[in-house]
Amino acid sequence: MERVNLTGKRSETYRAWDGIDAEAISNSPSFTYEQAASIDLQTIEHACRIGLDLPASIAFEDVQALIQRIGAHRIGLINLIFETFTDGRGFTSAVRLRRDAAFTGELRATGPLAPDQALYLLRSGFDTAMVTREGRRQAFIDALSRYSAFYQTAADGAVPVSQLRQAGHADRKAS
Amino acid sequence: MLGLRFAATWVINLKERLPDMYAYDHYDHAIVNARVDEFRDQVKRRIAGEISEEEFRPMRLQNGLYLQLHAYMLRVAIPYGTLSSTQMRKLAHIARVYDKGYGHFTTRQNIQYNWPKLVETPDLLDELASVEMHAIQTSGNCIRNVTTDQFAGATPEEVDDPRPYAELIRQWSTFHPEFAHLPRKFKIAVTGASKDRAAIRWHDIGLILKTDKEGQLGFEIVVGGGMGRTPVIGKTIRDFLPKADLLSYLESILRVYNAWGDRKNKYRARIKITLDDIGEAEFTRLVEEEWERARQTPLDAPAVEEARIRAMFTSPPLEVLNDTVAEDFATDNADFKSWLNNAVADHKVPGHGIVTISLKPHGGIPGDASAEQMEIVADLAERYSSSEIRVSHEQNLILPHVARHDLPTIWEALKAADLATANVGLLTDIIACPGLDYCALANARSIPIAQELGKHFDDLARLNDIGELKIKISGCINSCGHHHAGHIGILGVDRKGEELYQIMLGGSGAEDASRAELLGRGFPADEIVGAVQTVIDLYLDHRADREETFLQAVRRLGTSPFKEALYGTG
Amino acid sequence: MAKKLKGPQIILSNRLDDGRVQFLTKDTSWSFQAHDAWLLVSEDEREAAMAAAQAFVQSNQIVDAEFAEAELTEAGPRPTHPKYIIQNAGPTVRRDLGYQSEGKAA
Numbered sequence: 001m002e003r004v005n006l007t008g009k010r011s012e013t014y015r016a017w018d019g020i021d022a023e024a025i026s027n028s029p030s031f032t033y034e035q036a037a038s039i040d041l042q043t044i045e046h047a048c049r050i051g052l053d054l055p056a057s058i059a060f061e062d063v064q065a066l067i068q069r070i071g072a073h074r075i076g077l078i079n080l081i082f083e084t085f086t087d088g089r090g091f092t093s094a095v096r097l098r099r100d101a102a103f104t105g106e107l108r109a110t111g112p113l114a115p116d117q118a119l120y121l122l123r124s125g126f127d128t129a130m131v132t133r134e135g136r137r138q139a140f141i142d143a144l145s146r147y148s149a150f151y152q153t154a155a156d157g158a159v160p161v162s163q164l165r166q167a168g169h170a171d172r173k174a175s
Numbered sequence: 176m177l178g179l180r181f182a183a184t185w186v187i188n189l190k191e192r193l194p195d196m197y198a199y200d201h202y203d204h205a206i207v208n209a210r211v212d213e214f215r216d217q218v219k220r221r222i223a224g225e226i227s228e229e230e231f232r233p234m235r236l237q238n239g240l241y242l243q244l245h246a247y248m249l250r251v252a253i254p255y256g257t258l259s260s261t262q263m264r265k266l267a268h269i270a271r272v273y274d275k276g277y278g279h280f281t282t283r284q285n286i287q288y289n290w291p292k293l294v295e296t297p298d299l300l301d302e303l304a305s306v307e308m309h310a311i312q313t314s315g316n317c318i319r320n321v322t323t324d325q326f327a328g329a330t331p332e333e334v335d336d337p338r339p340y341a342e343l344i345r346q347w348s349t350f351h352p353e354f355a356h357l358p359r360k361f362k363i364a365v366t367g368a369s370k371d372r373a374a375i376r377w378h379d380i381g382l383i384l385k386t387d388k389e390g391q392l393g394f395e396i397v398v399g400g401g402m403g404r405t406p407v408i409g410k411t412i413r414d415f416l417p418k419a420d421l422l423s424y425l426e427s428i429l430r431v432y433n434a435w436g437d438r439k440n441k442y443r444a445r446i447k448i449t450l451d452d453i454g455e456a457e458f459t460r461l462v463e464e465e466w467e468r469a470r471q472t473p474l475d476a477p478a479v480e481e482a483r484i485r486a487m488f489t490s491p492p493l494e495v496l497n498d499t500v501a502e503d504f505a506t507d508n509a510d511f512k513s514w515l516n517n518a519v520a521d522h523k524v525p526g527h528g529i530v531t532i533s534l535k536p537h538g539g540i541p542g543d544a545s546a547e548q549m550e551i552v553a554d555l556a557e558r559y560s561s562s563e564i565r566v567s568h569e570q571n572l573i574l575p576h577v578a579r580h581d582l583p584t585i586w587e588a589l590k591a592a593d594l595a596t597a598n599v600g601l602l603t604d605i606i607a608c609p610g611l612d613y614c615a616l617a618n619a620r621s622i623p624i625a626q627e628l629g630k631h632f633d634d635l636a637r638l639n640d641i642g643e644l645k646i647k648i649s650g651c652i653n654s655c656g657h658h659h660a661g662h663i664g665i666l667g668v669d670r671k672g673e674e675l676y677q678i679m680l681g682g683s684g685a686e687d688a689s690r691a692e693l694l695g696r697g698f699p700a701d702e703i704v705g706a707v708q709t710v711i712d713l714y715l716d717h718r719a720d721r722e723e724t725f726l727q728a729v730r731r732l733g734t735s736p737f738k739e740a741l742y743g744t745g
Numbered sequence: 746m747a748k749k750l751k752g753p754q755i756i757l758s759n760r761l762d763d764g765r766v767q768f769l770t771k772d773t774s775w776s777f778q779a780h781d782a783w784l785l786v787s788e789d790e791r792e793a794a795m796a797a798a799q800a801f802v803q804s805n806q807i808v809d810a811e812f813a814e815a816e817l818t819e820a821g822p823r824p825t826h827p828k829y830i831i832q833n834a835g836p837t838v839r840r841d842l843g844y845q846s847e848g849k850a851a
Contacts, residue, residue, distance in 0.1 A: 057438070059434070060434065085230075085233075085356075086233055086316070086356045087356065087438065088316075088353070088354065088355065088356030088357055088358070088433050089433065089434060089438070091352065091353045091354075091355070091356070091433070092353055092430055092433045092434050093434075094353075095353050095430070099468065099472065100468060114226075114230055114233075114234070116213065116217065116234060117355070119350075119352065120350075120352040120353075120355050121352075122352075123352035124352050124353050133230075135225075143213075146209050146212070146213055147205075147206065147209045147350070148205060148209075149202045149205045149206050150206075150350070151206070151346040151347060151349055151350065151351075152347060152350075152351055152352070152474075153472060153473050153474050154352050154353075161202040161203075161206075161346070162346075162476050162477060162480040163473075163477065163480075164202065165200070165202070165479075165480060165483065166477060166479050166480065221761075221805070222761065222762065222805060223805070224804070224805040228802075228808055228809065242759055242764055242808055243764070244766070244828070244831060244832050245764070245765070245766060245832065245835060245836065245843060245844065246759075246763065246764040246765060246844075247763070247764040275842050289842075290842075292762060292763035292764070293761065293762055293763065293764065294762045294763070540838055540839070611827060611828060611831055612831060612836040612837055612838050612839075613836055615828075617828075619827075620827075620831075620837065620838075622838045623837065623838060626838065669827070672825065672826050672827060674827060
């Protein structure tokens with residue numbers, strides 16, 4: 001697995017909790033949906049911040065319920081795990097996590113992602129990509145600079161072309 | 176001396192108008208050029224084996240490149256069916272250099288090439304980019320080409336020109352980061368006329384321009400239309416949406432679909448099924464709820480941007496003309512008269528007309544045009560139609576702004592190029608998909624059936640007597656030939672290696688949208704034309720009068736008499 | 746969605762660089778004509794042939810390989826299903842266009 005940092009936000013390593021060892025919880029643990037939904041909140045009190053490992057197919061409402069349960073300030077990482085790189089649900093979840101849940105922690109995409117998705121991930125609100133196909137890291141980084149103009153207003157805050165046009169920006173060299 | 180020559184040139188140029196269509200600025204160019212570079216890199220990596228076919232396939236599809244029976248097939252976007260003479264010439268050039276000298280205009284206003292080589296496609300796309308064209312998102316599980324009325328901006332009966340909105344939607348949907356991996360393909364159509372020439376209610380989203388009580392412009396929002404295995408007419412989920420809210424509302428619909436659409440079963444993945452599964456009321460509620468959130472962010476184009484785009488579709492009005500040149504020519508030329516009555520529609524400016532160029536010569540392949548024919552159309556458009564051409568979803572070409580006094584000259588040129596068949600809207604103006612002759616998805620051939628029908632009904636007087644009749648032929652259930660919306664729909668099926676053709680009646684792609692009803696078991700290829708003749712004969716025998724169209728007669732009589740005639744059962 | 750095929754079969758593929766159709770021959774190379782194809786009658790033959798074809802997928806020369814039912818004629822194997830007949834012969838509506846028309850006497 002290769003980690004690509006899309007936004008430069010600080011990215012921690014979380015250790016998946018085995019579900020048994022309560023001691024381990026203080027040490028940047030990550031939880032599955034089932035664990036997070038049922039865990040006694042007292043046991044994670046001492047953790048700096050926790051991570052959530054969720055399937056990219058999860059309904060946003062379910063994630064939102066988790067966040068409300070645990071408390072947004074306690075969640076350092078939401079990791080959406082893509083079974084296939086073509087499951088678009090993860091992108092909508094990312095958008096809504098930023099916009100509706102006001103999630104400011106690290107948003108990660110994990111899976112057999114294609115480098116050409118790098119900008120889609122970034123612009124949907126992801127901070128990092130954990131790519132499970134080998135040898136993709138540089139291609140991912142290269143892909144981030146492939147496009148410099150975007151039509152849509154998106155989660156990454158890049159100024160869309162429609163507004164750049166208004167501002168009458170000086171002619172850039174088309175590449 | 177120099178001054179005089181210059182003045183003469185200036186006067187001539189004043190007569191030539193630039194096309195009323197979107198022109199790229201450096202941002203648009205940058206985006207398309209970056210895409211070509213990206214694809215070139217993807218092809219390189221694929222050939223070198225750095226990426227597998229499984230990883231590459233969605234990438235090449237999002238650039239319109241299919242693998243078909245004999246070769247790759249490239250679907251080039253013609254945004255909302257509008258192109259310039261310069262662009263048409265480039266399409267002809269590409270047909271010559273990268274293909275086998277012809278192209279195929281499709282039922283979504285695009286053009287397809289049947290023989291490109293993967294390794295040459297990046298260069299092909301480069302050439303397209305030089306004339307502001309591309310093949311972006313013409314396939315794949317993403318938002319496809321937005322289609323519209325081929326008479327947009329020229330027809331007298333229009334609330335507003337739909338094309339500026341189509342351009343706004345095109346930009347909003349191009350490389351939308353959240354919607355690159357939808358459950359399935361997504362098709363949007365928009366119209367500004369009450370006569371629906373864009374099959375609005377058969378689309379995933381159909382947009383109908385209208386005004387509210389205060390005269391404000393907006394859209395009726397229709398969702399969940401579609402063909403395929405489960406044909407469905409779209410439902411109006413909102414009666415009126417102010418036009419300024421268009422993009423945020425579309426985004427809301429797409430967001431709900433992206434989250435809820437079925438991703439396990441390909442045949443249940445279109446939004447028409449999602450709408451049905453969730454229920455129309457609940458689906459609408461989800462969309463409206465999402466829209467309340469979405470409109471808080473600056474998704475919609477600023478008014479200034481809309482105005483900038485709109486200005487490109489508006490030019491000084493054409494001169495009102497009042498002559499009888501065309502009518503005079505018609506009195507001495509029966510063929511021209513026939514074409515004049517058939518292929519020329521009213522234009523909003525008196526003395527002008529909208530010319531439909533039939534790509535359905537009897538015995539020919541519906542929608543195909545040779546490179547030479549494309550160049551002839553480009554020349555005619557440049558000289559007589561403000562360099563502007565349209566493609567209809569019925570696979571014909573249109574010259575939208577023609578002075579009537581130029582019609583005889585245009586007709587002569589079209590006739591010489593086999594482009595003047597006066598069958599527009601008549602029986603032999605057939606929509607047909609490429610079918611099993613080309614397409615890897617097909618179960619049966621469709622083109623030969625269209626050819627046989629063209630030859631069998633090769634009599635204009637007879638065709639005019641039969642009147643308006645839309646035959647639509649698909650070679651498989653994917654319905655690219657729109658058979659569900661045919662007055663007569665024909666579906667090719669495969670039974671144990673034999674091609675059979677099912678007939679259905681009473682479909683419509685217009686504002687009176689309806690699904691065609693299947694009559695019975697399929698006919699072998701050598702019997703289908705006879706079966707269609709039987710259907711026609713019954714109509715001619717039983718129509719209320721000569722004014723009652725085939726579709727009207729079918730709706731009045733029901734399908735039983737036709738079933739009886741074909742199968743001997745009620 | 747592949748249904749179980751019966752009887753003798755041949756293998757065909759599309760070339761990666763130009764999509765052109767070709768048929769697997771007995772010496773595990775490719776021909777543009779079905780009548781040069783290796784006719785596979787036993788399960789063992791079919792397995793061995795597909796394994797050989799897949800090697801060309803691995804080496805990025807073909808997109809994928811599939812079986813097609815075929816019958817033996819005097820000239821050699823011939824596909825029996827319309828789809829593969831058309832793939833072998835080119836589009837029925839423009840005989841002048843298929844690759845098969847290249848090299849034919851005028």
